[in-house]
Amino acid sequence: MSGNQERTYLMIKPDGVQRGLVGEIIKRFEQKGFKLVALKFVQPTEEMLQKHYADLSGRPFFAGLVKYMASGPVVAMVWEGLNIVKTGRQMLGETNPADSKPGTIRGDFCIQVGRNIMHGSDSVESANKEIALWFKDEELVSWQPADKVWVYED
Numbered sequence: 001m002s003g004n005q006e007r008t009y010l011m012i013k014p015d016g017v018q019r020g021l022v023g024e025i026i027k028r029f030e031q032k033g034f035k036l037v038a039l040k041f042v043q044p045t046e047e048m049l050q051k052h053y054a055d056l057s058g059r060p061f062f063a064g065l066v067k068y069m070a071s072g073p074v075v076a077m078v079w080e081g082l083n084i085v086k087t088g089r090q091m092l093g094e095t096n097p098a099d100s101k102p103g104t105i106r107g108d109f110c111i112q113v114g115r116n117i118m119h120g121s122d123s124v125e126s127a128n129k130e131i132a133l134w135f136k137d138e139e140l141v142s143w144q145p146a147d148k149v150w151v152y153e154d
């Protein structure tokens with residue numbers, strides 16, 4: 001698999017959906033040149049979210065995090081592209097929106113860490129785990145964007 005096929009799991013959280021930011025957030029990844037591989041609008045269960053955030057289960061904010069994340073539908077997505085895990089995190093901004101630069105998603109659209117509107121995988125390893133948690137293999141779409149040669153050198 002070439003570097004251009006690196007994948008990440010991105011999720012618009014319930015506050016991003018409720019605040020009408022779905023189109024704006026997807027637009028940024030689309031305009032950047034990344035490739036959409038899978039997308040679904042789902043009401044996540046607490047069980048799914050406990051698995052998704054299993055690494056944080058010992059943290060004091062865990063119960064509140066799961067409750068907030070289960071409070072409404074989310075947009076679950078897989079995106080692909082060169083260095084997308086790292087670049088995706090840069091496009092999101094810092095975990096705490098107060099530390100996020102203007103121009104980033106969290107820097108532009110939210111204020112507090114417990115309402116930071118979007119999730120992005122923090123490593124290729126966690127991306128693979130998260131993609132497998134949220135999507136079945138057959139939901140990952142194989143397609144060739146028409147602009148590929150204009151986005152990548154080769």
Ligand code: DAT
Pocket residue numbers: 056061065094095096113114116118119120122
């Ligand atoms: P990120 O979402 O940037 O990968 P993380 O994985 O450390 O950050 O934490 C997952 C989510 O948990 C984060 O998006 C918001 C919430 N969170 C993290 N730290 C928190 C804190 N100190 N208080 C409240 N919520 C927190």
Ligand code: MG
Pocket residue numbers: 120121122
């Ligand atoms: Mg994280």
